Amino acid sequence: MAIKPEDLEQLAARVGRDNLLTSQADRLVYSTDIGAPPFVVDLLVKRKADAVVRCHTIEDVEATVQFCLKRLIPVTPRAAATSALGGAVPKRAGVVLDLTPMNKRIDVDESKLEVNVDAGVVVWDLQKRLNDVGLELPCYPTSGLAATIGGFVAMDGHGIHSTKNGNIGRWVLEVEGVGADGARFRARDREQLEFYLGLGGSTGVITSIRLKVVEASADKPVLLTVKTYKGVQAIVQEVTTRWRPKHVMFHNEDFFALRTEATGARKNPFAGKQAVLLCFAEKEFAGIQEDLKRMAARLGAEVADDKVAAEEWAARFYPIRSKRLGPSLVAGEVFLPVKNTADYLRRLYEKAAHRELAVEGHVTDDGRVYFFIFTLDDERRPTYPLGWATSAWILGLAKRMGGRAYHCGVWLQWEAKNVFGRVRYKKLRLFKKTADYRQLMNPGMVFPYPAPVPEFVWKMKIKGPIPAPSLGFQLAMGNPILQSQGKMMRYRRHKSLGVQAADLAADAPRGGPEMSLLSNEIWGADLASLQAIPNPGNLPMTKTVRGKMQLAYFYVRGKRGWLITDPWTLKPALDVADPTPEEAKVAPDYAQAKKVLDAFRAAVATEGVELTVKAVEVKQDTVAVAAAKGAATHDVAKSGLKTIDVVAVKKQAAETDEKLKAWVLAADCIVCNGCEAACPTNAAIVTDMARVDRDLCIADGACFDACPTGAIRPGLEEKATSGGWPKGSRLAGQFGKVEA
Numbered sequence: 001m002a003i004k005p006e007d008l009e010q011l012a013a014r015v016g017r018d019n020l021l022t023s024q025a026d027r028l029v030y031s032t033d034i035g036a037p038p039f040v041v042d043l044l045v046k047r048k049a050d051a052v053v054r055c056h057t058i059e060d061v062e063a064t065v066q067f068c069l070k071r072l073i074p075v076t077p078r079a080a081a082t083s084a085l086g087g088a089v090p091k092r093a094g095v096v097l098d099l100t101p102m103n104k105r106i107d108v109d110e111s112k113l114e115v116n117v118d119a120g121v122v123v124w125d126l127q128k129r130l131n132d133v134g135l136e137l138p139c140y141p142t143s144g145l146a147a148t149i150g151g152f153v154a155m156d157g158h159g160i161h162s163t164k165n166g167n168i169g170r171w172v173l174e175v176e177g178v179g180a181d182g183a184r185f186r187a188r189d190r191e192q193l194e195f196y197l198g199l200g201g202s203t204g205v206i207t208s209i210r211l212k213v214v215e216a217s218a219d220k221p222v223l224l225t226v227k228t229y230k231g232v233q234a235i236v237q238e239v240t241t242r243w244r245p246k247h248v249m250f251h252n253e254d255f256f257a258l259r260t261e262a263t264g265a266r267k268n269p270f271a272g273k274q275a276v277l278l279c280f281a282e283k284e285f286a287g288i289q290e291d292l293k294r295m296a297a298r299l300g301a302e303v304a305d306d307k308v309a310a311e312e313w314a315a316r317f318y319p320i321r322s323k324r325l326g327p328s329l330v331a332g333e334v335f336l337p338v339k340n341t342a343d344y345l346r347r348l349y350e351k352a353a354h355r356e357l358a359v360e361g362h363v364t365d366d367g368r369v370y371f372f373i374f375t376l377d378d379e380r381r382p383t384y385p386l387g388w389a390t391s392a393w394i395l396g397l398a399k400r401m402g403g404r405a406y407h408c409g410v411w412l413q414w415e416a417k418n419v420f421g422r423v424r425y426k427k428l429r430l431f432k433k434t435a436d437y438r439q440l441m442n443p444g445m446v447f448p449y450p451a452p453v454p455e456f457v458w459k460m461k462i463k464g465p466i467p468a469p470s471l472g473f474q475l476a477m478g479n480p481i482l483q484s485q486g487k488m489m490r491y492r493r494h495k496s497l498g499v500q501a502a503d504l505a506a507d508a509p510r511g512g513p514e515m516s517l518l519s520n521e522i523w524g525a526d527l528a529s530l531q532a533i534p535n536p537g538n539l540p541m542t543k544t545v546r547g548k549m550q551l552a553y554f555y556v557r558g559k560r561g562w563l564i565t566d567p568w569t570l571k572p573a574l575d576v577a578d579p580t581p582e583e584a585k586v587a588p589d590y591a592q593a594k595k596v597l598d599a600f601r602a603a604v605a606t607e608g609v610e611l612t613v614k615a616v617e618v619k620q621d622t623v624a625v626a627a628a629k630g631a632a633t634h635d636v637a638k639s640g641l642k643t644i645d646v647v648a649v650k651k652q653a654a655e656t657d658e659k660l661k662a663w664v665l666a667a668d669c670i671v672c673n674g675c676e677a678a679c680p681t682n683a684a685i686v687t688d689m690a691r692v693d694r695d696l697c698i699a700d701g702a703c704f705d706a707c708p709t710g711a712i713r714p715g716l717e718e719k720a721t722s723g724g725w726p727k728g729s730r731l732a733g734q735f736g737k738v739e740a
Contacts, residue, residue, distance in 0.1 A: 035084030038385035077201035079151035085409025091444035119150025138165035145532035156198030180436035217281035221313035223304035258322035324524025326376035332394025336403035668711035678706035
């Protein structure tokens with residue numbers, strides 16, 4: 001790792017050892033979002049984190065940022081990472097700040113229509129809390145079941161109800177956090193807020209938000225179907241002109257065809273049709289219902305059954321179910337004036353090699369449409385990087401018709417001036433250079449990314465010009481060179497079982513036949529939907545269903561891509577219980593995900609990692625109860641009055657394979673006491689270095705997870721690296737000197 005072990009130890013002392021994650025599994029999962037950039041980017045960009053800090057308070061954020069700035073370690077703020085823009089993943093390795101634990105405070109002021117909220121609060125949890133007192137958010141993202149309010153505000157996003165209320169940024173009254181210079185900030189007026197809203201954490205980490213909210217009104221969805229894009233445009237223009245709906249969105253026929261195929265539905269009720277979904281305030285709908293029906297008849301549209309409309313409204317949280325058919329997708333996100341909608345889609349299809357271009361559009365309050373357009377692809381194919389030209393064409397055509405990119409993020413840095421406007425971007429660029437001229441705070445987000453030069457160059461003590469964008473971003477979908485090709489590079493899905501079977505054999509070199517059969521499901525999982533499953537116990541992302549699916553994805557890659565070399569690093573995640581059936585219902589793809597996870601567990605277990613070994617039962621007793629039982633408490637100060645059945649521990653240890661027990665590589669031990677604190681049986685002993693009493697080691701795995709340097713590892717200890725075992729151990733005297 002780029003970070004020195006002694007630096008990790010000092011960082012752990014500042015934020016708490018339980019909040020510093022350094023296992024291979026954690027570093028992999030926290031280095032991804034829902035996007036799939038070509039792995040050629042990894043040859044040029046250090047997209048794998050060195051460590052993860054789970055921040056519970058602003059003090060944790062402040063301590064970590066200041067620590068990293070002093071040592072010139074890049075910092076990447078991260079919440080739910082439900083975007084595909086690359087802003088929540090490292091670009092120069094370093095430390096990832098997990099802000100999701102900052103989710104405790106939701107203070108609602110009903111009289112002022114305001115709420116003070118921690119940045120890590122999930123958007124839908126906030127919405128439900130507001131609904132309890134008759135209020136609601138002015139808008140929320142389609143990823144609202146998983147996305148956090150801090151991430152939504154940091155990207156200044158549009159979403160559901162933006163037809164009436166616009167972007168979330170205009171409703172923000174105040175943000176608090178830690179700036180790119182390591183100092184706390186509090187921005188209140190609009191000029192100050194502009195330096196943080198929409199910047200994705202590149203100018204500072206937002207930790208709390210004061211937000212204006214609105215009176216809640218029940219949603220009344222209405223679904224209209226029409227055969228042409230001109231019909232879609234006519235409906236959108238008339239509805240938004242005559243009435244003031246809460247939201248207007250639409251999908252094209254290909255969107256429904258792909259979704260039907262992906263979900264295995266028997267019938268597609270929208271075959272050959274485009275659909276416009278309108279959302280009105282229920283109390284206002286009665287007064288316009290008849291006029292709406294007359295308008296639909298005049299424009300040649302059909303009004304769908306209320307049940308169908310309700311089902312489509314509920315499906316607004318799951319826009320990419322068809323991803324598994326790709327099993328990847330290449331997407332373009334653009335803004336375009338409503339008046340150009342029909343012409344834009346017509347010209348877009350003229351460049352398509354064949355029809356499979358899914359379109360979702362959301363109408364905003366300023367006469368524009370936010371388009372999310374995607375085509376299926378497969379990131380496993382060698383020419384996948386060229387597929388990004390499809391995104392370039394989606395954007396290029398929109399720009400020629402008066403549109404722009406939805407956001408520049410990482411991959412579209414060339415578009416930053418168009419996204420923010422030249423005047424504002426000039427101010428932002430100056431602010432970034434002043435506060436963070438080394439680009440250590442979320443490097444590569446919005447602002448030009450340094451080229452892949454040796455580390456010592458960007459750590460030089462002299463201020464200098466930012467190098468030119470690297471090759472990784474010259475391949476990105478915003479590149480004018482790709483846009484100038486003038487054609488869409490299409491990928492035709494495999495529909496031949498013979499071809500597909502050959503792909504499976506080549507793409508799943510690890511994990512056995514069960515994993516091979518599930519290869520497409522692993523790559524095609526709708527991770528955004530899976531993350532909607534509640535997090536059991538506010539755990540690290542590695543232990544969520546979405547995190548486990550990502551680990552399965554890395555695992556089956558074998559020697560390709562990000563190889564998981566040590567299955568032991570998977571154990572903490574796979575040991576965590578899966579959601580209850582009731583919780584799993586919120587994610588429609590969970591049934592397929594469970595098949596993958598079960599096969600994943602079986603495959604990892606065959607490599608010698610026992611996933612069901614648990615620590616001998618540890619009871620929590622009060623002092624009085626312990627005394628009454630005559631039981632001696634074991635290390636009360638450390639374990640919190642835990643009593644351990646030593647006889648049972650030794651019995652279990654004797655039955656545990658020696659190859660699974662812990663040993664310590666002396667050269668890597670930094671004497672941090674983490675293994676001793678994590679050990680459920682006190683088999684880990686620390687004096688001048690860590691040692692393990694094999695008579696008490698039950699292969700629980702806690703010591704492996706706690707070690708920041710990898711000094712603790714499974715298997716028999718090697719004589720050449722041994723420092724000796726403590727006196728009384730069964731292995732005492734076998735290797736090296738005996739310690740008293």
